[in-house]
Amino acid sequence: MEKQKVLFESGNELAAYAAKQINYHVMGYYPITPSTQIAEFLDLMKSEGEHDISLIAAEGEHSAAGICYGASTAGGRVFNATSANGLLYALEQLPVQSGTRFPMVMNVACRTVSGPLSIKGDHSDIMYTLNTGWIILYANTPQAVYDMNLCALKIAERVKLPVIVAFDGFFTSHQKRRCMVFEEDRTVQEFLGKYDADYSCLDLEHPVSIGSYMNEPDTINNKYQLHLAMEEAREVIPEIFDGYEQLSGRKYTETEGYRTEDAEFLLFLLGSSYHTAKLAVDEMREHGCRAGVFTANVLRPFPAEELYEHCRNAKVILVCDRQDSYGARGGNMTLEIKAMLQEHEKTAHVLSRIYGLGGRDFYVEDALKLFKECVTDDPVRFDYYGKYPGTKAYDGAQYFNPITAKEASLGLTVCEKDEKTNKLTVKGAKVGDTTAMPKRLAPGHGACPGCGIPVNVNLLLRGIEGNVVLLFHTGCGMVVTTNYPKTAFKVPYVHNLFQNGPATLTGILEMYHQRQKRGEYPDEEITFIMVSGDGGMDIGLGSALGAALRNNKLILFEYDNGGYMNTGYQLSYSTPMGAKSSTSHVGAQQYGKTFFHKDTPMIMAASHIPYVATVAESNPADFIKKAAKAQYYANRYGMAYVKTLSACPLNWSDRPDTERKVIAAGVDCCYFPLYEIEQGVTNINYNPEKGNKKIPVLDWLAMMGRTRHLSKAEYASVVENIQNETDRRWERLKARAENPLL
DSSP states (O other): OOOEEEEEEOHHHHHHHHHHHHTOSEEEEOOOTTTHHHHHHHHHHHHTTSOOOEEEEOSSHHHHHHHHHHHHHTTSOEEEEEOHHHHHHTTTHHHHHHHTTOOOEEEEEEOOOOSSOOOSOOSTTGGGGTTTTOEEEEEOSHHHHHHHHHHHHHHHHHHTOOEEEEEETTTTTSOOEEEEEESOHHHHHHHHOOOOOSOOTTOSSSOOOOSOOOOTTHHHHHHHHHHHHHHHHHHHHHHHHHHHHHHHSOOOOSEEEESOTTOSEEEEOOTTHHHHHHHHHHHHHHTTOOEEEEEESEEESOOHHHHHHHHTTOSEEEEEESSOOTTSSSOHHHHHHHHHHHHTTOOOEEEEEEOOGGGOOOOHHHHHHHHHHHTSSSOOSEEESSOOOOOTTOOOOOSSOOOOTTTTOOOOEEEEEETTTTEEEEEEOOTTGGGGSOOSBOSOOSSOTTOHHHHHHHHHHHTOOSEEEEEEESSHHHHTTOOTTOOOBSSOEEEEOGGGHHHHHHHHHHHHHHHHHTTSSOSOOEEEEEEEETTHHHHTHHHHHHHHHHTOSOEEEEEEOSSBGGGTOBOOTTSOTTOOBTTBOEETTEESOOSOOOOHHHHHHTTTOSEEEEEOTTSHHHHHHHHHHHHHHHHHTSOEEEEEEOOOHHHHTSOGGGHHHHHHHHHHTTSSOEEEEETTEEEEEEOTTTTTOOOOHHHHHTTSTTTGGGGSGGGHHHHHHHHHHHHHHHHHHHHHHHSTTO
């Protein structure tokens, strides 16, 4: 056995530690709870020079999977981590990876697949991967997460298939335990050996075409070879587990069982619940019941023979699935175990219970109740465990009276178009007067003190008259306003995921027009508004550009808080260069985010939509006027895009009561200039140079803890680059404003 040391770490931390010791070449990733910490810990270790992995923050999980696939075809070792809808977003890449036989390792911290949105742990995501051609290991302890990550890469490279290491979100991913790791990275690297890819797209002397077009009969042969590789894995996995036992002293097998040798009543549970159920087994045995519990450490290839060994004496097997295969009267593990028993002509009764969805805790008392259901004379074959009936008398009463078009049509802002200049003039829009506009978002919220989201959404809506339908991307804005069963919205509201908001609102908009056209809906005007933020215009940019190119008549409002805030502040493409985040740490080898912020307004302007504008709470009258203009253009001509700089005191590391000053400084240093592009013509609405208010960008950066380190002399060159780029963009903007065509 090699020398080891004790760490007190979580499953996520141990996955990252294993990756660090392996020293993968590339990790493509995108933040999603609860797997995000893996990338965060790796970035923290990289900032101190502990590994040399290239960590590439993609703009979405689909692209992250593409980065990983591309890197694997180039002959190196590749790593990824994801969860839930992120896994599903990347799903179409998984068969590409396995079908072309390139190894890699991906960790899946298992989580509920929405909708409705839930970030807690169950198994509804991992079961989607069963047919993708990936080997799937399931770790039921933090220690197993570390160990299986080391074994997974060796397995992948032996059989030339990618491997998933799955584990329970939050229960295993965040639970800290005393664990053993190898003292030296060298031990891990010697265990794995050197990787020499059979084929590489970088082999210029022997060029290969990867992913060729293929018809039958070649396709069936390709899939048969994948099948053979999976069958080979049946032999390779135990062999590598045995070798790892000699190295570490820890034994792993494809399955585990506790007191199953003579068990007549068995529970099957996957993941961390297995250990909870073992305590219930002991209690049942004390009362004379021959109880046992078993689990699988490998889901693909499915260890049917090994599982059967635990079931030989069973009269009743209750399979607990933390997901449902809807309509099949059981989750995937129920179906697999039924098939295994049929193959062995075993006549045990199989009961199925769906449990623990949405991260519902599983206690020893729950396992005891399930055992008692096994021993009843007439047990229910299939059911949900832990469901509740709800209140039959619930009438769905509204929390607020809806805001009518009449109540929201106060004439506070009036847009008049100058036919000669083709520009709008907004009359009214006095900040004090617009307080009379009824709030579509109820007062009070669950956001952090000083959060800019409700401030900015309410400012926007002050300038919007009449009926409104809102759509929110996933993010802090929707989480703090729609905690079931309550809602803060007094107008119709829809949520969809980051990557698909504009397309979803387009569907709503087109249905509105179609129903009006067919006489099914009254002829009244509605303004459709999508609210995005927390990095939503990274992963959602493709959908936004699609809506822009179609010129759908809607408003896209982006609150830019400069990060993926709802997942704990990872870098987004709008994070300032040099800013510290949980995936852009500051350390001996790293100074924060390494590339410049994304100029989304100019990207949207390039799609030639009628109206693009930037706004800030420090200039409220300008904000409200632009909201009115956005409504005018959206309801008559096409898409309007409005972006605001939105404060996040928690992650900007500044004081909530100073945020308006911080926002004003961001505007005054021209990092976030206030302008509009109306029918393709640029107009600067506030020029700090004219009032002698322009400040160096460092003055703004120094106001926030996330960028305060840039004040140190050692980062002078970084600040110079930021200042030069800020000045360049400002000068280009002024040049556009001076040109009547731009």
